[in-house]
Amino acid sequence: MHLHQIQGNLKQTEFLKFFLFGLSLLFSSTGLAQTDDAYLDALEGEASDLTLDTQTHAGAADKPQQAIEASVSKEWQAGSGSETSQGMVQGLSQQEFEEALQINYIGSYVFYQRLPDVQKAEVFVFYQTSQDPAEIRKKILQLAKRK
Amino acid sequence: MIDKIAVVLSLAVLATQVQALDVKLAPDREFVEVIHQGKLVKVQRIQDQDHKLEGGFAKTSRKCPPFCIQPAQVAPGVQTIAQLEMFDFMEKDLLDETGLIIDARTPAWWKRGTIPGSINIPFNTFTREADDPGLIDAMRVLGAKRRENVGDFTRTMEEMGLMGGDLKNDNWDFTSAKTLVFWCNGVWCGQSPRAIKGLLELGYPPQKIFYYRGGMQVWQSLGLTVVVPE
Numbered sequence: 001m002h003l004h005q006i007q008g009n010l011k012q013t014e015f016l017k018f019f020l021f022g023l024s025l026l027f028s029s030t031g032l033a034q035t036d037d038a039y040l041d042a043l044e045g046e047a048s049d050l051t052l053d054t055q056t057h058a059g060a061a062d063k064p065q066q067a068i069e070a071s072v073s074k075e076w077q078a079g080s081g082s083e084t085s086q087g088m089v090q091g092l093s094q095q096e097f098e099e100a101l102q103i104n105y106i107g108s109y110v111f112y113q114r115l116p117d118v119q120k121a122e123v124f125v126f127y128q129t130s131q132d133p134a135e136i137r138k139k140i141l142q143l144a145k146r147k
Numbered sequence: 148m149i150d151k152i153a154v155v156l157s158l159a160v161l162a163t164q165v166q167a168l169d170v171k172l173a174p175d176r177e178f179v180e181v182i183h184q185g186k187l188v189k190v191q192r193i194q195d196q197d198h199k200l201e202g203g204f205a206k207t208s209r210k211c212p213p214f215c216i217q218p219a220q221v222a223p224g225v226q227t228i229a230q231l232e233m234f235d236f237m238e239k240d241l242l243d244e245t246g247l248i249i250d251a252r253t254p255a256w257w258k259r260g261t262i263p264g265s266i267n268i269p270f271n272t273f274t275r276e277a278d279d280p281g282l283i284d285a286m287r288v289l290g291a292k293r294r295e296n297v298g299d300f301t302r303t304m305e306e307m308g309l310m311g312g313d314l315k316n317d318n319w320d321f322t323s324a325k326t327l328v329f330w331c332n333g334v335w336c337g338q339s340p341r342a343i344k345g346l347l348e349l350g351y352p353p354q355k356i357f358y359y360r361g362g363m364q365v366w367q368s369l370g371l372t373v374v375v376p377e
Contacts, residue, residue: 036271036274038213039213039337040253040271042210042213042214043213043252043253043255043256043338044253044255046209046214047253047255047256047259048255049203050202050203050256050259051202051203051259052202052203052204052259052260052363052367052373052375053200053201053202053204053205053367053370054201054202055193055195055198055201055370056193056260056366056367056370056371056372056373057260057372057373057374057375058183058188058189058263058372058373058374058375107187110180110187111180141242141243144242
């Protein structure tokens with residue numbers, strides 16, 4: 001076999017290798033896409049008639065919680081800079097402050113109640129400098145995450 | 148005035164119920180409270196000790212593949228957690244907004260009900276192209292910033308461990324990335340493992356990812372509170 005024939009054969013071999021490699025890439029990526037689609041189809045099929053245990057739905061075990069959740073929802077929405085939020089009255093004692101929090105800002109009160117006495121006092125001191133409910137709530141959450 | 152009396156009465160009833168919980172989360176923990184879509188949700192267990200699990204998660208078996216048992220460790224550096232760690236996360240990382248709980252399931256699953264405090268980012272979000280708007284939006288929620296046209300000198304310095312390079316790559320800056328808990332349907336579900344692997348491929352720091360392997364299966368079997376998204 002002459003040299004140019006050998007070189008020609010080598011080039012053909014290299015081209016064939018490249019072609020086969022390209023084909024394998026094409027089929028592997030197509031295969032992967034089909035696998036993903038098949039997986040998504042299986043997921044949708046399994047979810048289609050699935051239900052969760054209704055006893056675990058939020059509020060199922062604790063009906064009064066719904067009233068509290070509704071109040072909290074209003075408070076959290078009002079606290080985000082809305083004009084409807086009202087400031088707390090100035091000059092309350094700590095007990096009066098806690099009662100006002102409990103009646104008017106139940107969400108903040110729930111987290112406030114979980115603070116140790118020292119941090120509750122810190123919130124009360126803060127209230128004396130700012131009666132803004134949003135600022136008071138921020139203070140309560142800031143102390144709560146320190147635990 | 149009547150509204151205020153109603154709230155106080157509701158509180159009194161709630162206080163009574165709080166003290167009466169026989170089935171607690173832990174000896175020193177009766178429930179956990181989280182904010183879910185702007186509302187306060189109390190996560191607790193079903194108190195009826197005769198109750199048996201109903202619904203789709205009472206099934207013992209699903210075809211494998213595709214619903215195969217997943218390994219305990221999803222990827223190197225990613226810690227697998229259970230329920231008590233979830234409760235801690237809800238009360239700390241979620242509360243101060245340094246963390247997120249991610250329901251990695253497709254919307255069809257999310258709509259059936261989810262773990263309170265979770266947001267929904269379907270697992271296949273993280274296998275999209277780098278410039279896909281859906282991926283970029285999701286990454287922004289996770290605290291990752293998109294990078295473009297990063298200079299060679301900057302990259303060289305970062306690859307040498309300088310300029311915070313351990314938390315950056317060509318496409319993303321993870322300096323402010325949040326701590327994440329991923330979950331899906333449970334030990335037989337591959338959705339959150341796929342999400343985690345996709346996120347790791349993008350360069351997200353593994354030490355900031357946690358895998359709640361028990362998922363909805365265990366959550367349901369313990370009678371824990373779920374919320375149905377609005």
